[in-house]
Amino acid sequence: MTLISYIKGDLFQITINAKDAAKRPIILAHACNCRGVWGGGIAYVFKQRFPSAFSLYNAHCNQYSVLPSKLLGTALLVPVNGMDVGYIHGIGEDILIACLFTSDVGDDSDEEIAHYTELAMLDLKKQLENPKLIENRRAQGVLQRSRDKDFLINMPKINAGIFAVPWELTEEALKKSGLACRVFEL
Numbered sequence: 001m002t003l004i005s006y007i008k009g010d011l012f013q014i015t016i017n018a019k020d021a022a023k024r025p026i027i028l029a030h031a032c033n034c035r036g037v038w039g040g041g042i043a044y045v046f047k048q049r050f051p052s053a054f055s056l057y058n059a060h061c062n063q064y065s066v067l068p069s070k071l072l073g074t075a076l077l078v079p080v081n082g083m084d085v086g087y088i089h090g091i092g093e094d095i096l097i098a099c100l101f102t103s104d105v106g107d108d109s110d111e112e113i114a115h116y117t118e119l120a121m122l123d124l125k126k127q128l129e130n131p132k133l134i135e136n137r138r139a140q141g142v143l144q145r146s147r148d149k150d151f152l153i154n155m156p157k158i159n160a161g162i163f164a165v166p167w168e169l170t171e172e173a174l175k176k177s178g179l180a181c182r183v184f185e186l
């Protein structure tokens with residue numbers, strides 16, 4: 001099975017007309033810094049659409065404010081809620097956002113960011129396989145309710161914009177994680 005597929009289009013379209021939400025949660029992943037900021041790029045759009053998820057990400061980063069780099073290579077799964085503007089009733093209950101901590105503040109080398117991407121995806125895989133490892137209780141519940149355990153990670157070309165990492169390096173890291181990814185390209 002091809003682990004990485006590509007789709008032309010806006011990532012957020014799938015949260016508007018998701019057809020497969022019934023079977024499994026819609027997981028939207030993006031590359032995050034360790035400083036609790038979704039200031040630019042697609043992260044800023046995530047923050048506008050799902051402010052409740054941003055708050056959970058920001059609170060998580062604050063726990064590591066003494067040594068933010070401890071977050072590198074980890075993944076945080078957070079739910080969205082009915083107050084979020086990007087929440088679509090009937091689908092929103094099954095949207096999870098996967099924050100992949102791939103760089104502290106974006107000044108890591110391309111190779112380091114690709115390595116942290118692989119580690120973060122492996123951490124995400126561990127959590128998907130064993131929801132008890134998921135810190136957020138609501139996100140845990142969404143996954144435990146999922147009948148289909150073949151999860152698909154939807155994402156933009158992470159690291160390829162503000163972090164300026166050549167896509168081939170990130171693509172290689174994603175392949176090593178063994179998770180099925182669907183990459184949305186504008």
Ligand SMILES: Nc1ncnc2c1ncn2[C@@H]1O[C@H](COP(=O)(O)OP(=O)(O)OC[C@H]2O[C@H](OP(=O)(O)O)[C@H](O)[C@@H]2O)[C@@H](O)[C@H]1O
Pocket residue numbers: 009010011012030031032033037038039040041042043044045105106155156157158159160161162163164165184185186
């Ligand atoms: N709706 C959409 N659908 C599909 N693809 C979309 C899209 N919108 C943009 N793209 C593309 O998605 C790729 C990622 O590009 P981005 O520059 O966003 O992210 P990145 O992963 O390189 O970097 C992470 C840092 O960006 C933020 O920055 P701040 O430090 O907060 O300012 C974070 O917080 C991190 O720190 C580029 O190809 C964009 O064309």
